Amino acid sequence: xxxxxxxxxxxxxxxxxxxxxxxxxxxxxxxxxxxxxxxxxxxxxxxxxxxxxxxxxxxxxxxxxxxxxxxxxxxxxxxxxxxxxxxxxxxxxxxxxxxxxxxxxxxxxxxxxxxxxxxxxxxxxxxxxxxxxxxxxxxxxxxxxxxxxxxxxxxxxxxxxxxxxxxxxxxxxxxxxxxxxxxxxxxxxxxxxxxxxxxxxxxxxxxxxxxxxxxxxxxxxxxxxxxxxxxxxxxxxxxxxxxxxxxxxxxxxxxxxxxxxxxxxxxxxxxxxxxxxxxxxxxxxxxxxxxxxxxxxxxxxxxxxxxxxxxxxxxxxxxxxxxxxxxxxxxxxxxxxxxxxxxxxxxxxxxxxxxxxxxxxxxxxxxxxxxxxxxxxxxxxxxxxxxxxxx
Amino acid sequence: xxxxxxxxxxxxxxxxxxxxxxxxxxxxxxxxxxxxxxxxxxxxxxxxxxxxxxxxxxxxxxxxxxxxxxxxxxxxxxxxxxxxxxxxxxxxxxxxxxxxxxxxxxxxxxxxxxxxxxxxxxxxxxxxxxxxxxxxxxxxxxxxxxxxxxxxxxxxxxxxxxxxxxxxxxxxxxxxxxxxxxxxxxxxxxxxxxxxxxxxxxxxxxxxxxxxxxxxxxxxxxxxxxxxxxxxxxxxxxxxxxxxxxxxxxxxxxxxxxxxxxxxxxxxxxxxxxxxxxxxxxxxxxxxxxxxxxxxxxxxxxxxxxxxxxxxxxxxxxxxxxxxxxxxxxxxxxxxxxxxxxxxxxxxxx
Numbered sequence: 007x008x009x010x011x012x013x014x015x016x017x018x019x020x021x022x023x024x025x026x027x028x029x030x031x032x033x034x035x036x037x038x039x040x041x042x043x044x045x046x047x048x049x050x051x052x053x054x055x056x057x058x059x060x061x062x063x064x065x066x067x068x069x070x071x072x073x074x075x076x077x078x079x080x081x082x083x084x085x086x087x088x089x090x091x092x093x094x095x096x097x098x099x100x101x102x103x104x105x106x107x108x109x110x111x112x113x114x115x116x117x118x119x120x121x122x123x124x125x126x127x128x129x130x131x132x133x134x135x136x137x138x139x140x141x142x143x144x145x146x147x148x149x150x151x152x153x154x155x156x157x158x159x160x161x162x163x164x165x166x167x168x169x170x171x172x173x174x175x176x177x178x179x180x181x182x183x184x185x186x187x188x189x190x191x192x193x194x195x196x197x198x199x200x201x202x203x204x205x206x207x208x209x210x211x212x213x214x215x216x217x218x219x220x221x222x223x224x225x226x227x228x229x230x231x232x233x234x235x236x237x238x239x240x241x242x243x244x245x246x247x248x249x250x251x252x253x254x255x256x257x258x259x260x261x262x263x264x265x266x267x268x269x270x271x272x273x274x275x276x277x278x279x280x281x282x283x284x285x286x287x288x289x290x291x292x293x294x295x296x297x298x299x300x301x302x303x304x305x306x307x308x309x310x311x312x313x314x315x316x317x318x319x320x321x322x323x324x325x326x327x328x329x330x331x332x333x334x335x336x337x338x339x340x341x342x343x344x345x346x347x348x349x350x351x352x353x354x355x356x357x358x359x360x361x362x363x364x365x366x367x368x369x370x371x372x373x374x375x376x377x378x379x380x381x382x383x384x385x386x387x388x389x390x391x392x393x394x395x396x397x
Numbered sequence: 398x399x400x401x402x403x404x405x406x407x408x409x410x411x412x413x414x415x416x417x418x419x420x421x422x423x424x425x426x427x428x429x430x431x432x433x434x435x436x437x438x439x440x441x442x443x444x445x446x447x448x449x450x451x452x453x454x455x456x457x458x459x460x461x462x463x464x465x466x467x468x469x470x471x472x473x474x475x476x477x478x479x480x481x482x483x484x485x486x487x488x489x490x491x492x493x494x495x496x497x498x499x500x501x502x503x504x505x506x507x508x509x510x511x512x513x514x515x516x517x518x519x520x521x522x523x524x525x526x527x528x529x530x531x532x533x534x535x536x537x538x539x540x541x542x543x544x545x546x547x548x549x550x551x552x553x554x555x556x557x558x559x560x561x562x563x564x565x566x567x568x569x570x571x572x573x574x575x576x577x578x579x580x581x582x583x584x585x586x587x588x589x590x591x592x593x594x595x596x597x598x599x600x601x602x603x604x605x606x607x608x609x610x611x612x613x614x615x616x617x618x619x620x621x622x623x624x625x626x627x628x629x630x631x632x633x634x635x636x637x638x639x640x641x642x643x644x645x646x647x648x649x650x651x652x653x654x655x656x657x658x659x660x661x662x663x664x665x666x667x668x669x670x671x672x673x674x675x676x677x678x679x680x681x682x683x684x685x686x687x688x689x690x691x692x693x694x695x696x697x698x699x700x701x702x703x704x705x706x707x708x709x710x711x712x713x714x715x716x717x718x719x720x721x722x723x724x725x726x727x728x729x730x731x732x733x734x735x736x737x738x739x740x741x742x743x744x745x746x747x
Contacts, residue, residue: 038649045650049512052505053581053621060618061584064595066536071594087541195432198425202416212433215440218725220679222699223718227439230446230711238442238458270439331588334681338700352590356682359594371591382586 072368092369104346104354105370107164107171116162123158127151150384170257173346173354173370174377180350181329181381184265184272189322191269192276197306199277200284210281217274225338228267232339254340257347264348267335272328276321283317284310319390326385330378351377440722447472447715454711472712484698484717490688491695492724494609495678498616502673503666505617506624507632509581511654513574513625514632515640520577523568524561531557546602578629585622589682597686607689615687616677623676624669631665632658667735674728678721695721 041048070085072092077084096105112120131151135144157178164171199209216224232253234243243251253263287310295305333352336342342349342357349357351374358367407419417425446454448468459465476484512518535553538544600611635658643653659666681696688697695717702714 041651042649046512046516046518049508049516049650049654050518050577053509053625056505056614056618057581057584057621060596060615061587061592063532064592064599065587066532067595067598068591070536085541195429198429201425203422203425203429209429209433212436214729215726216436218675218679218722218729219440219718220681220696220699220721222679222681222696223443223714223721224439226699226703226709226711226714227443227718230442231439236455236457238438238460240458270436274436327586331590333590338703352588352682355590364594368591368594371588371594374588375586375591378586378588 068368068371071364072372074365076364078362088365092365093373095366096369096373101366103172105172105174105373106160107175108169109163110167110169112159112163113167116166119166120158120162124155127154127158146383146387150380153380170345170347173349173351174373176261176347176349177330177332177351177374177377179261180265180268180332181326183262184268184329184332185322185325187265188269188273188276188325189318192273193280193318195273195277196280196284199281210278213277214274216271219271221271221334222338224267224271225335228263228270228335229339232263255344257344260340260344260348264332264335264339267339268329268332272325276325279321280314280318283314287313316390323382323385323390327378327382330374330381443715443718446711447719449712451712472710472716476713476716486691487693487695487698488720490609490692491678491721494612494616494692494694495674497609498613498620498677499670499674501613502617502620502624502677503628503670506621506669507628507659507662507666508654509621510625510628511632511658513578514629515637516574518574518577519571521565521568522570522572524565525572527560527564528557531560578625581625582622584618589619593683593686596683600687606687607692609692611687612684612692612694615683616680619680619683620673620676624673627669627672628662628665631662635661663735667732671729671732675725678725 073087073089075086075088075091077086095101102109128151131147134147161171161175163169164175195213199206199213203209219227230237231239234240234248234251234253253259291309292305295309300308331352332350333356336348336350336353337356340348342353346354351370355367355370355374358364358370445460445462445468448462448470449459449466450469450471453459453466462468531553534556535546535549538549538552539546596615597606600606605611639657639661640653643657644650648656679696680694681700684694684697685700688694693701699714699717699721702710702717
């Protein structure tokens with residue numbers, strides 16, 4: 007990846023005189039001249055090399071591990087190529103219940119849900135095809151539609167049919183539920199803080215604090231909060247007659263509990279960025295609209311939202327990327343339990359690694375990477391770029 | 398009737414443009430204050446738990462020190478008097494690792510970002526393909542032929558340089574700065590769990606497991622995309638004129654960068670530093686894999702309070718969490734004055 011150097015000819019320091027013999031110039035000058043001539047390479051190479059070594063190389067190694075069976079031997083590893091076996095085990099084989107969920111035929115509710123959503127997806131797809139068509143967009147959307155239908159069928163066949171879903175479903179729940187809650191509350195708080203109020207700095211500082219605390223600490227803090235016998239809210243639970251209720255014992259309350267902890271930590275991030283966006287909206291326009299007698303909701307929808315939409319789309323992209331990586335909170339708050347109900351895919355891979363099943367661990371990690379990339383690329387192309395184009 | 402309406406008007410209609418009606422005001426402050434309570438209560442609970450005795454924690458909820466329970470320093474004593482070696486070692490490890498990783502990351506990241514903002518790169522597409530192929534060859538050599546990794550890497554690099562020297566004139570298609578930037582930023586999508594096992598093996602093979610260097614390098618790279626992204630947007634917004642005149646006066650690029658660009662970009666640097674600092678200070682997964690005893694960081698210490706037959710040591714854990722928050726808040730206050738509000742926004746606008 008050799009850069010071609012600067013576009014404009016750099017003006018060399020010290021006056022380059024080709025006529026002068028090399029001994030005229032000290033080594034130092036020559037070195038600094040060489041450094042300056044090569045500045046393009048010198049500036050960017052550390053980053054490129056570091057990313058190659060610590061990101062691209064491990065990524066490739068992980069791919070090899072995912073296609074292999076690895077045995078730990080004294081003083082080294084024995085690697086045997088097994089093809090797609092590790093992936094097949096997760097998707098079709100004995101680990102299917104763990105990754106996708108337990109299948110048991112689709113119930114009526116599941117059929118209704120699947121039919122409605124799949125027809126919506128197909129409708130969206132065909133509508134797009136009729137309006138504007140290009141090959142790359144077509145292939146990408148076709149891919150996305152296939153994956154979406156697969157996921158819809160998975161949800162319909164597991165949760166909606168009375169069984170439970172695996173770590174893929176749990177991860178998607180964290181991402182969608184978490185990001186939705188965080189966006190709504192973050193935007194709401196930012197909107198409130200952008201009103202003419204006192205103590206703006208105070209709120210801004212206080213609301214930012216959760217982002218500074220280590221996720222491990224947040225996990226334990228929320229375990230204390232959720233304790234219905236010794237935690238701070240136990241009087242409330244006792245009063246409500248739920249003294250022996252435990253959040254972590256039921257699959258859905260445990261998942262919601264983790265989303266609450268996650269939101270507590272990440273709402274500040276969305277809040278801070280959206281508040282900066284809201285404060286950038288021009289005051290004149292807002293006041294003009296107010297003079298014209300527009301309502302608050304109308305002002306928000308017609309003036310504020312279009313201006314902060316690009317920022318909102320990008321901040322949500324960042325949040326979605328980070329949300330897929332969730333591992334600390336479920337590990338601490340529930341250790342993935344009850345059963346596998348709160349296990350995210352990262353945690354699943356971590357547990358597989360702990361049981362020294364490196365091939366499975368890498369396969370799960372790669373499946374996570376695949377899902378993340380598909381989701382993020384779709385989000386980027388369909389939401390972020392769309393917003394940028396429209397404004 | 399008339400009186401009532403005027404009361405309603407007073408309550409619900411803003412007195413002037415840009416002001417809020419009293420009723421709205423009440424709603425707004427109630428919401429904001431309740432969120433403040435929601436944010437602060439867990440932190441308050443951690444702080445008071447760190448002063449509770451084991452009995453006080455286990456007997457039920459006690460809220461106010463000196464009223465419900467008598468605060469005791471036993472957990473603090475245990476950590477900072479009896480076990481001071483372990484605690485302080487983890488603390489220093491964390492400080493050294495977070496500071497070095499942040500410095501390295503911001504330095505490398507801003508250099509790359511500056512270069513991408515100012516220098517035009519045109520790496521040939523063909524060279525990249527050759528590089529990838531030679532690396533794949535090296536991998537296969539190590540993985541399936543059992544070659545020594547150093548030999549394999551050296552051969553692959555030699556082949557790469559030879560082929561590029563020989564063939565690069567014939568390559569036409571090239572990628573641009575935007576592609577390089579996207580490549581760097583997109584590394585953030587990578588879930589840590591995908592790369593953590595190979596990184597573990599890599600450091601194991603060079604005997605660097607459980608050292609500061611291993612964790613510092615890893616943290617530097619995982620945060621590099623953020624640094625590059627934030628700093629790139631900042632550098633793009635700085636006008637070029639100053640640098641150009643400096644170069645006309647004979648300054649080298651490095652000097653221009655060091656003496657003109659960096660001082661100008663203090664707000665961006667402060668925001669980036671703070672963000673990278675927080676992320677590397679709180680990171681858990683990589684530290685879990687890469688450290689066993691000597692290089693343990695604070696998050697590992699927090700998690701370690703869960704081990705043992707005594708169950709979770711809530712009081713000691715709270716102490717660790719409290720002492721972990723303090724440096725971050727100090728750092729934030731220190732950097733606060735440099736950060737202008739617009740920095741994050743500029744980056745996010747894309």
